[in-house]
Amino acid sequence: MRLVATEMIDESMVLARNVFAGKCLVLKAGTSHIPKYTNSLKNMGIHYLYVEDELSKDITIPDAITEENRVRCKEILMNTLEDLQKGQSLKLNKLADNVENIISDIMSNSDLQLSLSDLSATDEYTFSHSVSTTVYALLIGYGLKYTRKMMSALAMGTLLHDIGKIVLDPAIVHKEDALTNEEFEYVKKHVECGYELLKDAPNIPTIAKEITLNHHEKLDGSGYPRGLKGDELNEFARISAIADVYDALTSDRCYRKKWPTYKAVDFLIENSGIKFDPDLVRIFIQRIAVYPNGSMVRLSDGKIALVKDQNKYTPLRPIVRVIADENGNRISPFVINLMEVLSLTVIESEVEISKSIINQKRNYTMEEESFL
Numbered sequence: 001m002r003l004v005a006t007e008m009i010d011e012s013m014v015l016a017r018n019v020f021a022g023k024c025l026v027l028k029a030g031t032s033h034i035p036k037y038t039n040s041l042k043n044m045g046i047h048y049l050y051v052e053d054e055l056s057k058d059i060t061i062p063d064a065i066t067e068e069n070r071v072r073c074k075e076i077l078m079n080t081l082e083d084l085q086k087g088q089s090l091k092l093n094k095l096a097d098n099v100e101n102i103i104s105d106i107m108s109n110s111d112l113q114l115s116l117s118d119l120s121a122t123d124e125y126t127f128s129h130s131v132s133t134t135v136y137a138l139l140i141g142y143g144l145k146y147t148r149k150m151m152s153a154l155a156m157g158t159l160l161h162d163i164g165k166i167v168l169d170p171a172i173v174h175k176e177d178a179l180t181n182e183e184f185e186y187v188k189k190h191v192e193c194g195y196e197l198l199k200d201a202p203n204i205p206t207i208a209k210e211i212t213l214n215h216h217e218k219l220d221g222s223g224y225p226r227g228l229k230g231d232e233l234n235e236f237a238r239i240s241a242i243a244d245v246y247d248a249l250t251s252d253r254c255y256r257k258k259w260p261t262y263k264a265v266d267f268l269i270e271n272s273g274i275k276f277d278p279d280l281v282r283i284f285i286q287r288i289a290v291y292p293n294g295s296m297v298r299l300s301d302g303k304i305a306l307v308k309d310q311n312k313y314t315p316l317r318p319i320v321r322v323i324a325d326e327n328g329n330r331i332s333p334f335v336i337n338l339m340e341v342l343s344l345t346v347i348e349s350e351v352e353i354s355k356s357i358i359n360q361k362r363n364y365t366m367e368e369e370s371f372l
Contacts, residue, residue, distance in 0.1 A: 001016040001050055001052055001059050001061050001293075001294050002051060002053070002055070002059060002294035002295070002296070003048055003049070003050055003061075004048065004049055004051050005048055006042050006046060006048060006049055007038070009051065011032075012053050013034055014030060014031065014051060014053070015028070015029055015051060016029055016049075016050040017049075019046060019049065020074075021044050021046075026040075026044070027041075034049070047257070050294070055321070055323050055333065059306065059309075060293060061292065064135045065102050066105055069098065069105055070131055072098055072101075073095075073098045073131050073134075074128065076098055077095065077130060080092070080095055081163065081166050084197070085166055090197070090201050092156070092203055092204065093203075096152070096156065099134075099159065102134065102135065102138065103148065103151045103152065106135065106138045106151075125252075126162055126165060128251070129162065129248065130158070130160070130162055133247045134158040134243075136242070136284065136288075137154055137155070137240055139287045140239045140242065140283050142287075143287060144235075144280075144283065153205040153236075154236055154239065156205070156208045157205075157207070158211055158243060160194070160198060160204075160208075162194065163194040164191060164192065164196075164212060165190045165194075167197070168187065168189065168193065169186075172186060172187060173190075188224050188225065189225075191213050191216055191225050192213065192225055195209060195210070195212045207234065208236070211240045214234075214236075214241075215237065215244050216241070217229075217237055218241065218274075218276070219238070219273070219276060220275055223275075238280055242277070243284075245267075245268070246265075249263075249264040250264045260349035260350070261288075261289070261290055261291065261292065261349065262290045262291065262316070262346075262349055265288075265290050268281050268285070269281065269285070286313065286315075289307075291307045291315070291316075291318050291346055293307050295307050295350040299322070299336075299346060299347065300343075302325070302327075303322050304322070304324040305320035305321055305322045305336070306323060307321075308321045308335060311337070311338070316346065317346075318338060319336070320336050320338065320346075321333050321334070322336060
């Protein structure tokens, strides 16, 4: 299995994971002849797909949680917020049950360096982001040896961290162009609006409710809404800040494309001890795949490879399958463990390679495109 930009799908590929839009399954795993669907997928804002082909057979991509739990959680969250918008009371029983399933998934996958695989439509970003942010936060919580009760509180708070956006003008919240200063100040109100919606909810711990208010606060006081800093921020707030920013950077947004995973990691490291808790950043980085299995990378000698597997505790040096030379010409695949060949490093990721190839607008033959 591997990850491929939607623009670069060809007839040799078979869809490896289901594709959802909202509550609907739009393409089922095992679908062939995918190119005929690419325009529709791009119109929905789905820019990457997981596929199976000859080059990626035997590559597995572990996810932190099962597809069933991810889809179910998004659906419950959508229904919960829709009911709230209709003036109904906040009902969290189903969400709480699903939280327990997600925690079980996290605990059973604790030894893996994980990547998330939610390739959702752009217009459901809020729900996908909430679920992925929760998974990332739980990875940190598990690394801190949180009790099940603490994990549940952390998960409930992060799942609902952006709930305040439902009372804001969607035309501004989902604006594709850059926000004006006035619009940005307006969007920032979602944290206080969210806290107001949750503060009297009986079945949510106070510390979880505070995540809605504090997930944009930063260690150096540069965050909002109150500019808290240092010890004024509890650990849940520090965790949610890391998880929220990381998922936002590595997701396609209506106003920009996602960052490569390693650049988002670099951002966290560069701001470690400034905006983010350095101990929590370290725990987080140990538990994610900087170059996820199945993603395309360019090595320092120019060759193109697929990430085949991870080396534990050394996320920058995975095991790769080289598939093309420095000019993009297909070669007989061979495997390199970057822990054993220290002269080579990864210099570009899937996102950057895909963009450069697409922007070249070359007239590749079908055979040439099948591996890029």
